[in-house]
Amino acid sequence: MTERLSLSAVHDLALNVLTHHGLSEAHAEAIAQVITCAQRDECHSHGVYRLLGCVRSLRQGKVDPLAVPSVRHLSAGVVEVDAHYGYSLLSFQAGLPLLVDKARSQGLAAMAIKRCFHFSALWPEVEAIAAAGLVGIAMNPSHSWVAPEGGSKPVFGTNPLAFAWPRPGGNPFVFDFATSAIARGDIELHARQGLEIPAHWAIDADGQPTTDANAALKGAMQTFGGHKGSALAAMIELLAGALIGDLTSAESMAFDGGVGAAPCHGELVLAFDPKVFLGEEYEQGLQRAEGMFEAITGQGARLPSQRRFEARARSLKSGVEIPKALLEDIRALLD
Amino acid sequence: MTERLSLSAVHDLALNVLTHHGLSEAHAEAIAQVITCAQRDECHSHGVYRLLGCVRSLRQGKVDPLAVPSVRHLSAGVVEVDAHYGYSLLSFQAGLPLLVDKARSQGLAAMAIKRCFHFSALWPEVEAIAAAGLVGIAMNPSHSWVAPEGGSKPVFGTNPLAFAWPRPGGNPFVFDFATSAIARGDIELHARQGLEIPAHWAIDADGQPTTDANAALKGAMQTFGGHKGSALAAMIELLAGALIGDLTSAESMAFDGGVGAAPCHGELVLAFDPKVFLGEEYEQGLQRAEGMFEAITGQGARLPSQRRFEARARSLKSGVEIPKALLEDIRALLD
Numbered sequence: 001m002t003e004r005l006s007l008s009a010v011h012d013l014a015l016n017v018l019t020h021h022g023l024s025e026a027h028a029e030a031i032a033q034v035i036t037c038a039q040r041d042e043c044h045s046h047g048v049y050r051l052l053g054c055v056r057s058l059r060q061g062k063v064d065p066l067a068v069p070s071v072r073h074l075s076a077g078v079v080e081v082d083a084h085y086g087y088s089l090l091s092f093q094a095g096l097p098l099l100v101d102k103a104r105s106q107g108l109a110a111m112a113i114k115r116c117f118h119f120s121a122l123w124p125e126v127e128a129i130a131a132a133g134l135v136g137i138a139m140n141p142s143h144s145w146v147a148p149e150g151g152s153k154p155v156f157g158t159n160p161l162a163f164a165w166p167r168p169g170g171n172p173f174v175f176d177f178a179t180s181a182i183a184r185g186d187i188e189l190h191a192r193q194g195l196e197i198p199a200h201w202a203i204d205a206d207g208q209p210t211t212d213a214n215a216a217l218k219g220a221m222q223t224f225g226g227h228k229g230s231a232l233a234a235m236i237e238l239l240a241g242a243l244i245g246d247l248t249s250a251e252s253m254a255f256d257g258g259v260g261a262a263p264c265h266g267e268l269v270l271a272f273d274p275k276v277f278l279g280e281e282y283e284q285g286l287q288r289a290e291g292m293f294e295a296i297t298g299q300g301a302r303l304p305s306q307r308r309f310e311a312r313a314r315s316l317k318s319g320v321e322i323p324k325a326l327l328e329d330i331r332a333l334l335d
Numbered sequence: 336m337t338e339r340l341s342l343s344a345v346h347d348l349a350l351n352v353l354t355h356h357g358l359s360e361a362h363a364e365a366i367a368q369v370i371t372c373a374q375r376d377e378c379h380s381h382g383v384y385r386l387l388g389c390v391r392s393l394r395q396g397k398v399d400p401l402a403v404p405s406v407r408h409l410s411a412g413v414v415e416v417d418a419h420y421g422y423s424l425l426s427f428q429a430g431l432p433l434l435v436d437k438a439r440s441q442g443l444a445a446m447a448i449k450r451c452f453h454f455s456a457l458w459p460e461v462e463a464i465a466a467a468g469l470v471g472i473a474m475n476p477s478h479s480w481v482a483p484e485g486g487s488k489p490v491f492g493t494n495p496l497a498f499a500w501p502r503p504g505g506n507p508f509v510f511d512f513a514t515s516a517i518a519r520g521d522i523e524l525h526a527r528q529g530l531e532i533p534a535h536w537a538i539d540a541d542g543q544p545t546t547d548a549n550a551a552l553k554g555a556m557q558t559f560g561g562h563k564g565s566a567l568a569a570m571i572e573l574l575a576g577a578l579i580g581d582l583t584s585a586e587s588m589a590f591d592g593g594v595g596a597a598p599c600h601g602e603l604v605l606a607f608d609p610k611v612f613l614g615e616e617y618e619q620g621l622q623r624a625e626g627m628f629e630a631i632t633g634q635g636a637r638l639p640s641q642r643r644f645e646a647r648a649r650s651l652k653s654g655v656e657i658p659k660a661l662l663e664d665i666r667a668l669l670d
Binding site: 074075076077078105106107108109110112135147148149150151152153155163165173175177179224225226227228229231234235237238239241242243244245248250251270272274276277278279281284285286288289291292295296299300301302304 | 409410411412413440441442443444445447470482483484485486487488490498500508510512514559560561562563564566569570572573574576577578579580583585586605607609611612613614616619620621623624626627630631634635636637639
């Protein structure tokens, strides 16, 4: 049982729910846009479903619903945005123009978002950078749920890494993945459904590999790709935590104090301007990238995000299908 | 049967072999230093053993042994070094001071090394950046030996990614890994010894997983970590190939023309200055990182490069042991 909604109806529903629960118009608009994008791309866990968790987080009182981000020029190459304990997306929007300006004049630039509450995936952010013709990278710590390779106790967050490369006349090349073996939500889902999990996802509280989802939730998740994924997860703690003067995933977990709110953390965003790097060889550089994409798709392999872009094309044409039960739960938030 | 050599003896041996085979004093010195570092850290495949391959490459005539790198200020944040088809290490050395200056003034900076022949691992380079108190990242394409996830034909190189974080009063936090499941040399070693390889290392020429090392060498290697490692490998082709106007791994393979020389490619090096990002919170930021390292080592897990640093401590004290047969092969290069 689903209901078909236009993308503008999805946006308005999200906006209404968010402002109804006390978010400022600016925060609500930034979040509604990203929720609409996720629903459009059929990333269901990041679409309107997320409104339920968002309202829960707001009720917990950790997030400041009215925080106004402050943007600071830190150096010629670095912009810092203090989210003042609001959600991350408005801070990203607030800092983006300066990040783009700096990247265009310096060749590359960084944006350090500080003291923000996590909201949604990182691909909407790196896609926004690619839409400006720049190459984007984004990463953040989360809560310490993930053990280092060879260890048994959680140190890292799920620590996502996202990347976007602008492509002439089409969707960018984009990836956005957690450095954990799997999303925490997937283990929770297995626990609720009483299903076993694959052995490489997690370890139990004694540090032993487990296929028991509940034991995994009490133990620690593992990184993807063994020691290499573990090294990347550490790099993200360092770059998007220690380097920018914000919390590691372990500190963020302690800061949460058992409330179970969205992780509070920093985020590091990088932008590179191919026009600066390539100069007169700009077109040739973009064509070289296209050649590599063709070598991948030409042999029947997929580019990352390809499914998402196919969903996007469908949704832009004919809207989205949302389960009626979910819509009822969301509309109930307006009472 | 081994022979114990002092580190200065290793250095002098390397320098003599390299100049004897026509490398300029400057190239020979840059390479001898890195070979000595690798031997010191017991990275045997990158130590004096590499002199054999280096001399082979020089005889093939692709590498210019007398190339003089030219350093160019490309923008406030970017330095470009043209290696003019010489080995990479001298170019890295030539560009490093400007990279460090730019990172200190801008907060972050990039060095694009172009038209270089690959030499050695990337950890000596990111460690040099960390020695200047900066955070370093380095990456490069290689030759297209690696298939994208879901594909059957090689597109990517082994595409290493290296990272270093400066630690107060000790060795930096460093990792340096190939985005391929394994080093190509390991498959070659299995083939020579007639051993089977694990199923996730490679596919045969028909795109099927194989445990036959010879079939793997005719097919394609796989990336580490499934679609995530594949995405990273693509990112490295884009950042250290297309973005800086240099060859992708497929183009580098074509450029080699079947000669089997060291890959000719570009390299992207990034440096971040924690003093700019952290300002007055600099000490606190470095201590926060130390806290995370302690959370890893305190539970008995290893930091990346920990074995290498243990070997380094041993070698600095009492030199290195090198197989006599290898030393004979190397000394024969001086005849």
